[in-house]
Amino acid sequence: MSAASPLERSRGRSAWLFLAPMLLVLALVAAWPLGRTIWFSLTNATLVDLSSYDMIGLGNYLAYEDGRWYGIFTDPQWLRALWNTLVFAAVSVSLETVLGVMIALIVNANLPGRGLMRAAMLVPWAIPTVVSAKIWAWMLNDQFGIVNAMLFGAGLVEGPIAWLGGSDLAMASIIAVDVWKTTPFVALLVLAALQTLPREIYEAARVDGIHPVRVFFQVTLPLIKPALAVAVIFRLLDAMRMFDLVYVMTGSNEETMTLSVFARQALVSFQDVGYGSAASSGLFLIIALVTVIYIMALKPLGEGRQS
Amino acid sequence: MFGAWRRLALAIGLPLALAGSGPAAAQGANISIACGALGMELTLCREAAQRWARQTGNRVSIVNTPNSSSDRFSLFVQLLSSQSADIDVLQIDVVWSGMLASHLADLEGDLGPRVDAMFPALARNNRVKDKLVAVPWFIDAGVLFYRKDLLAKYGFEPPQTWDELTRIAAAIQNAEREAGNDRMWGYVFQGKAYEGLTCNVLEWVSSYGGGTFLSTDREITAQNPQARAALSRAASWIGTITPQGVLNYDEEASRGVFQTGNAVFMRNWPYAWALAQGEDSPVRDKVGVIALPHGPEGESAAALGGWQLAVSRYSRHREEAIDLVRYLTSAQVQKERAIRGAYNPTLTALYEDEEVIEANPFFATLYPSFENAVPRPARQAGARYNQVSDAIWRASYGVLKGDRTPRSALERLTDELDRIAYRARWR
Numbered sequence: 239m240s241a242a243s244p245l246e247r248s249r250g251r252s253a254w255l256f257l258a259p260m261l262l263v264l265a266l267v268a269a270w271p272l273g274r275t276i277w278f279s280l281t282n283a284t285l286v287d288l289s290s291y292d293m294i295g296l297g298n299y300l301a302y303e304d305g306r307w308y309g310i311f312t313d314p315q316w317l318r319a320l321w322n323t324l325v326f327a328a329v330s331v332s333l334e335t336v337l338g339v340m341i342a343l344i345v346n347a348n349l350p351g352r353g354l355m356r357a358a359m360l361v362p363w364a365i366p367t368v369v370s371a372k373i374w375a376w377m378l379n380d381q382f383g384i385v386n387a388m389l390f391g392a393g394l395v396e397g398p399i400a401w402l403g404g405s406d407l408a409m410a411s412i413i414a415v416d417v418w419k420t421t422p423f424v425a426l427l428v429l430a431a432l433q434t435l436p437r438e439i440y441e442a443a444r445v446d447g448i449h450p451v452r453v454f455f456q457v458t459l460p461l462i463k464p465a466l467a468v469a470v471i472f473r474l475l476d477a478m479r480m481f482d483l484v485y486v487m488t489g490s491n492e493e494t495m496t497l498s499v500f501a502r503q504a505l506v507s508f509q510d511v512g513y514g515s516a517a518s519s520g521l522f523l524i525i526a527l528v529t530v531i532y533i534m535a536l537k538p539l540g541e542g543r544q545s
Numbered sequence: 546m547f548g549a550w551r552r553l554a555l556a557i558g559l560p561l562a563l564a565g566s567g568p569a570a571a572q573g574a575n576i577s578i579a580c581g582a583l584g585m586e587l588t589l590c591r592e593a594a595q596r597w598a599r600q601t602g603n604r605v606s607i608v609n610t611p612n613s614s615s616d617r618f619s620l621f622v623q624l625l626s627s628q629s630a631d632i633d634v635l636q637i638d639v640v641w642s643g644m645l646a647s648h649l650a651d652l653e654g655d656l657g658p659r660v661d662a663m664f665p666a667l668a669r670n671n672r673v674k675d676k677l678v679a680v681p682w683f684i685d686a687g688v689l690f691y692r693k694d695l696l697a698k699y700g701f702e703p704p705q706t707w708d709e710l711t712r713i714a715a716a717i718q719n720a721e722r723e724a725g726n727d728r729m730w731g732y733v734f735q736g737k738a739y740e741g742l743t744c745n746v747l748e749w750v751s752s753y754g755g756g757t758f759l760s761t762d763r764e765i766t767a768q769n770p771q772a773r774a775a776l777s778r779a780a781s782w783i784g785t786i787t788p789q790g791v792l793n794y795d796e797e798a799s800r801g802v803f804q805t806g807n808a809v810f811m812r813n814w815p816y817a818w819a820l821a822q823g824e825d826s827p828v829r830d831k832v833g834v835i836a837l838p839h840g841p842e843g844e845s846a847a848a849l850g851g852w853q854l855a856v857s858r859y860s861r862h863r864e865e866a867i868d869l870v871r872y873l874t875s876a877q878v879q880k881e882r883a884i885r886g887a888y889n890p891t892l893t894a895l896y897e898d899e900e901v902i903e904a905n906p907f908f909a910t911l912y913p914s915f916e917n918a919v920p921r922p923a924r925q926a927g928a929r930y931n932q933v934s935d936a937i938w939r940a941s942y943g944v945l946k947g948d949r950t951p952r953s954a955l956e957r958l959t960d961e962l963d964r965i966a967y968r969a970r971w972r
Contacts, residue, residue, distance in 0.1 A: 282968070285626040286647045286928045301967075308967045314957075380793070403793055491738065492939055506619050508932045509626075509644065513968060 278515035285509035298516030327477035338424025363422040371486035431465030573603035574862035582612040643927035653677040681891035685850030731786025744848035753840030759922040776951035819887035849918035
């Protein structure tokens with residue numbers, strides 16, 4: 239490639255000019271808070287007096303003193319929150335992906351009332367999370383919740399079930415509500431991909447007499463994979479920083495606490511800005527790590543398509 | 546139901562209505578106060594604050610706060626740490642003094658002498674680093690409610706120890722169930738994983754002689770035989786004399802069970818008395834109140850609770866705000882609140898006032914409970930109290946639920962307190 243021509247240089251300049259406002263906004267709303275959080279995570283600042291604090295290096299993350307380890311990476315509660323977050327993300331995103339594809343296939347078919355179904359499908363996604371979380375929390379209440387009343391009425395249970403009380407049930411309930419809420423999002427993205435697929439391939443498959451299940455795995459799935467990959471990464475990032483649903487439905491309960499809920503508790507309830515910032519930065523690191531792994535795993539797929 | 550809606554409408558309309566009222570609406574300072582969220586508490590506060598406004602030519606507005614005290618704490622922390630002047634006078638829990646101290650004005654010069662006439666434990670609690678951060682408004686202490694009629698029916702005396710309570714509760718519960726009252730339970734308390742559980746646990750452990758988890762010189766004392774015995778005793782109640790559901794009971798849920806006549810004993814704060822004696826209460830005139838039982842070797846211990854008034858350091862009208870606190874904590878207002886709402890006064894002299902005792906006969910008998918109430922380890926934990934309390938209730942919740950033995954729960958509690966101590970640089 240030869241040296242850039244004057245035209246190219248001027249185009250480069252105007253590109254930067256157009257990008258500048260966006261970069262400035264990004265620096266203000268993303269880079270500055272992130273940098274500040276990381277900075278605070280290296281201090282022992284508290285809300286008692288935010289103007290005076292000491293730098294303690296990586297003490298909030300990991301420290302060894304008097305024969306034992308301290309810091310979030312050795313804090314059983316933080317590790318429990320990490321485990322909860324990973325379980326929540328893995329299970330909810332898997333379920334949402336499978337169900338989302340199935341629903342998209344159904345509403346993509348030529349059924350009567352298809353338009354109405356597509357609209358109705360989006361209702362859970364359209365309700366603000368805090369509102370639907372509160373509704374579900376009431377529906378799942380062990381004393382006066384409608385879910386228990388219905389199960390009891392149908393003779394399926396003998397006594398009230400504390401859906402949000404016990405540990406396994408509470409996490410399962412939260413995952414169920416998240417699946418209910420965000421499956422439409424996956425379905426919508428997959429549906430959009432399905433609509434762009436050429437009809438000829440399917441006609442050819444039908445002429446060749448190939449079983450529909452095989453058509454799905456050999457034709458449909460590879461073609462919608464890029465769209466599906468985008469949907470999954472959106473959902474994964476969302477699930478890793480899950481806060482609202484958990485906080486509204488079970489509060490700061492240790493058994494369902496996610497990393498974001500842990501960070502809020504440390505920052506607000508405990509006024510411990512240093513520790514809370516370390517928890518937030520830890521979450522940031524983990525999300526970055528998960529994203530990198532995910533993109534690496536997808537890479538062969540993208541290359542395969544280009545060749 | 547209608548009454549509740551009216552109160553709600555009132556609460557929403559209040560700040561507006563108040564801002565426009567008062568004879569001197571054009572002059573004087575506008576003092577905003579956050580006190581109570583609903584019901585009698587809000588009514589009493591509003592009326593008294595309005596009276597002060599009329600007398601002094603200032604204005605007051607009542608700030609609506611969440612009813613849940615942990616939500617209220619979060620709100621105050623956010624407002625105060627951003628140095629907001631939105632709230633001048635705050636009603637704070639006894640355990641918040643240390644956590645909010647740096648944001649509160651020093652009241653020593655103005656109200657120090659008055660605080661000296663109050664319960665010494667409360668006065669001590671509010672002097673943080675030689676600064677008087679709040680003035681106690683009403684005191685609370687855990688007490689034992691019991692069904693006079695049932696104890697008399699089966700020939701029992703009110704229990705002195707937890708073992709007696711367990712025995713009596715089981716006997717009456719079984720007898721009543723055999724008589725066809727199958728929803729009867731022996732003992733209800735606050736077992737939900739929240740601050741209320743910390744109070745209950747402190748009472749058990751302390752009355753067994755097991756200390757307060759964190760000694761006054763910040764020594765971690767959680768792991769000891771008495772604490773283990775106390776927790777084992779409490780865990781043995783679940784499913785036998787106490788319903789499983791207690792693991793989700795706060796004060797109101799346990800009162801619901803007791804007041805509908807379905808429990809022999811209840812641990813609660815004194816406010817439940819006025820409600821149990823209400824006209825539509827099924828247990829009216831059947832309820833007695835005594836000090837909480839104790840362990841084999843300890844003494845009865847009631848968790849010290851209560852609320853107090855503080856002035857924000859960022860208030861633009863500090864003089865007027867302090868004057869409002871002076872008025873609200875005066876003997877006159879405290880007496881009115883005691884008679885109308887059963888709010889226990891913090892001025893000890895009021896416990897000899899005939900009208901106060903007539904309205905709340907148990908005030909006199911329980912005076913020693915208030916005087917000897919055990920403070921939660923808030924003073925030693927200071928700004929870290931919420932963390933300490935969270936660790937205490939999580940550990941005990943695990944024991945009540947049957948997930949952990951007292952020994953392993955206290956081991957984990959010791960470990961967590963150790964982590965808090967490390968972060969707070971207590972050592």
